Amino acid sequence: MRRLVAETSLSPNNLVAPLFVREGIDEPIPVPSLPGVQQHSVSTLVEEAKHLASLGVGGILVFGVPQRKDATGSEAWNPAGVAQIAIAELAEAVGDQMVVMADLCLDEYTESGHCGVLGADGDVDNDATLELYGRVAVAQADAGVAVVAPSGMMDGQVAAIRGALDDAGHSGTAILAYAAKYASSLYGPFRDAVDVEIACGDRRGYQQDPANAREAIREVALDIEEGADMVMVKPGVAYLDVLAEVARFSSVPVASYHVSGEYAMVMAAAERGWIDGPAVMAEHVLAIRRAGADIICTYAAAELAGGMNG
Ligand code: PBG
Numbered sequence: 001m002r003r004l005v006a007e008t009s010l011s012p013n014n015l016v017a018p019l020f021v022r023e024g025i026d027e028p029i030p031v032p033s034l035p036g037v038q039q040h041s042v043s044t045l046v047e048e049a050k051h052l053a054s055l056g057v058g059g060i061l062v063f064g065v066p067q068r069k070d071a072t073g074s075e076a077w078n079p080a081g082v083a084q085i086a087i088a089e090l091a092e093a094v095g096d097q098m099v100v101m102a103d104l105c106l107d108e109y110t111e112s113g114h115c116g117v118l119g120a121d122g123d124v125d126n127d128a129t130l131e132l133y134g135r136v137a138v139a140q141a142d143a144g145v146a147v148v149a150p151s152g153m154m155d156g157q158v159a160a161i162r163g164a165l166d167d168a169g170h171s172g173t174a175i176l177a178y179a180a181k182y183a184s185s186l187y188g189p190f191r192d193a194v195d196v197e198i199a200c201g202d203r204r205g206y207q208q209d210p211a212n213a214r215e216a217i218r219e220v221a222l223d224i225e226e227g228a229d230m231v232m233v234k235p236g237v238a239y240l241d242v243l244a245e246v247a248r249f250s251s252v253p254v255a256s257y258h259v260s261g262e263y264a265m266v267m268a269a270a271e272r273g274w275i276d277g278p279a280v281m282a283e284h285v286l287a288i289r290r291a292g293a294d295i296i297c298t299y300a301a302a303e304l305a306g307g308m309n310g
Helices: 042-054 082-094 126-143 157-167 185-193 214-226 237-249 260-271 277-290 301-308
Strands: 015-022 038-040 059-065 099-104 147-150 174-181 230-234 254-258 295-298
Touching: 015 042, 015 082, 015 099, 015 301, 038 042, 042 059, 042 082, 042 301, 059 082, 082 099, 082 126, 099 126, 126 147, 126 157, 147 157, 157 174, 157 214, 174 214, 174 237, 185 260, 214 230, 214 237, 230 237, 230 295, 237 254, 237 277, 254 277, 260 277, 277 295, 277 301
Parallel strands: 015 038, 015 059, 015 295, 059 099, 099 147, 147 174, 174 230, 230 254, 254 295
Antiparallel strands: none
C-alpha cells in the first residue's frame, strides 16, 4: 500500500555520480574525508563508469585533478589535459549508456584555487574568466562530453559558454548551470578530493549568501534566459527550500548536488555507529527528489543504485 501511494520515487536514472580523475597516477587514491570516493587514474575511472552504467546510473560528472597548476588554469583547456583525455575515453566506453558531464571551472587548475583568474587588485576578474570558460567548454566538447556544467558562478557565464560552443560547431552540447550556488562551508571534503586550497580570500564575492533565497531565484532565471538547458541548486539538503522554489518555476530540468560535506557527515556518523548510514543517505537523496530535483548528484550513486536494483 505504501508503495502504491508513494508520492515520490527515485530511480538510478535520476542519479549522477561525481568522479575524480588525477593526472600521473596508476592506482586509485582514496579521499580520506570522503570514504568510498577515490581519485582515479584514467583507466580505473573508465572501469568505475562502466560499473555505474551497469547499475543504471543516469550520468557521471567528471572533475580533473591536474599535475600542473598555473595562474590562468591553462590545463583546463589543454586538449591533452587529464580531463579531456578522460572524457574522450568515457564517451567511447559509456557514452551510449549514460550522460557524460564535466564540471567546468578553473579552481582545480589555478594556483590560487579560485574559480577564475585574478585581476591586478587580487580579486577574480569576471570578464577575463568568461573567455577562459569558453575555451574550457570547447575543449571538453571536442573531447566528446555531452553536458558541460559551469560551477564558477561568474556573471554571464552561461551566455559566454553557449556562444563559444555554438561558434565551435558544438550546438548540441548541453549546459547544466550551477545556477544557485551558495558560499557554503559544506564543500570542505571536496577540496581534498581535488587538491585545492584557496590561497587567499574566499568565494563570497561570487557565490551566494546562505542567508538569502530570493537572489537564488533571480540567478536561476538569468541562467535560463542565457540558455541553460538544466539548472542546479547547491548544496542539497541544506537548501531544500530554495530547490523547491526553483523546481516550481523552472522551465528546464532541475538538479541538486548532495555535496561533499553532506555526504561526509553521514559517513562519519555512521562510522561511529551513531546513525544507520545507508538509510540516512537514502533519506537525504529522497528528500532532495521530493523537493523537486529531477537530477541528483551524489557520491553515494553506486550504493543507492545498487540498493534500488534489489
Ligand atoms: C567547483 C566545484 C565545487 C564543487 C563542485 N564544483 C567546489 C566549490 O565550489 O568550492 C563542490 C562539490 C562538493 O562539495 O561536493 N569546481
